[in-house]
Amino acid sequence: MKYQWILFDADETLFHFDAFAGLQLMFSRFNQQFERQHYQDYQNTNLALWDAYQAGQINAQQLQEQRFTHWANKLAVPAQHLNQAFLEAMADICKLLPGAKDLLDSLKDKVKLGIITNGFTALQQIRLERTGLSGYFQTLVISEQVGVAKPAKAIFEHAFEQMQQPNRQQVLMVGDNPHSDIQGGINAGIDTCWLNREQQPLPQGIQPKHQVASLQELQHWLHQPH
Numbered sequence: 001m002k003y004q005w006i007l008f009d010a011d012e013t014l015f016h017f018d019a020f021a022g023l024q025l026m027f028s029r030f031n032q033q034f035e036r037q038h039y040q041d042y043q044n045t046n047l048a049l050w051d052a053y054q055a056g057q058i059n060a061q062q063l064q065e066q067r068f069t070h071w072a073n074k075l076a077v078p079a080q081h082l083n084q085a086f087l088e089a090m091a092d093i094c095k096l097l098p099g100a101k102d103l104l105d106s107l108k109d110k111v112k113l114g115i116i117t118n119g120f121t122a123l124q125q126i127r128l129e130r131t132g133l134s135g136y137f138q139t140l141v142i143s144e145q146v147g148v149a150k151p152a153k154a155i156f157e158h159a160f161e162q163m164q165q166p167n168r169q170q171v172l173m174v175g176d177n178p179h180s181d182i183q184g185g186i187n188a189g190i191d192t193c194w195l196n197r198e199q200q201p202l203p204q205g206i207q208p209k210h211q212v213a214s215l216q217e218l219q220h221w222l223h224q225p226h
Contacts, residue, residue: 001110001222003191005166007139007159009150009175010117013195014104015127016095019043026082026089030075042067053118053149054180060120060144084122091126096133099215104136106219114139116159116173118149118180139163150177151184160188172209174218182208193218 011017020039027034046067053063065079068086072079107113113136117124121142128134141159143149150156156173160166171190175181178194183206185192194208195218202208212218 002170003111003172003222004170005112005114005163005172006107006222007114007116007171007173007185007190009173009177009181010115010119010124010127012097012176012197013174013181014097014100014115014133015131016097017090018093019090021093022086022090025093026086027071029085029089030077032075041070045070050118054151056148056152059147060149064120087120087123090123091130094127094130096131097215099219101131101133103215103219104133106223108136112138112163114141114159114163116141116150116155116184118143120144150180151187153184153187156184156188156190178203178206178208182206193221 008014020036023039023042024034049058049063049067052058053060058066064083068079068082071077072082075082104113115124115137119142121144124140124142128137128140139159139162141155141162143155146155146158148154160168163171168189169191172193173181173185173188173190174193174195175185176195176197182192182194186206191209193210193212194202195215196211197213199213210221212221
């Protein structure tokens with residue numbers, strides 16, 4: 001196999017991330033209805049905060065609290081408490097994407113595996129445990145702990161330190177987000193593979209080394225002679 005290390009994003013690359021279902025479950029525990037329009041309002045705030053976070057303009061704690069400010073005021077509950085309840089709900093409904101387990105099983109004895117995620121520590125650790133994947137990864141790098149998010153080169157440099165400075169020509173970054181995962185890998189000087197399950201057009205100026213539409217396709221490609 002061409003690569004010695006394969007690094008994965010977490011949300012929507014290995015794990016299905018159904019935020020609407022998670023929010024519905026979380027708010028039901030506060031005896032509160034959460035409808036699709038509520039979700040649209042939440043996402044208007046949340047997506048702008050994620051853009052600011054990935055640009056280094058706010059930190060992880062600010063993102064997690066500010067996205068729940070409206071509901072915190074409405075329910076008279078601290079925003080931090082709502083965020084924790086949301087992460088717990090997301091852990092309760094966590095599922096692997098189709099093909100994730102087979103892919104990792106096919107790779108674990110052939111290459112070293114890692115995760116670099118902009119997600120949050122409380123959710124990442126528990127999902128790995130509940131899905132039985134804790135022992136698969138030699139490195140787990142979470143932006144909340146590092147203090148910088150993809151696509152910044154610094155989070156990849158942090159990972160490379162944990163990985164004992166591998167040959168970057170033998171490292172592949174796999175992710176669903178071209179702006180954070182693919183651009184981040186390019187910034188770090190490693191090969192990239194875009195998991196483009198919805199067949200979206202490539203954003204201008206971002207060119208992954210490879211593209212796949214599913215984890216099954218990724219598995220086939222990785223096991224081909226290169």
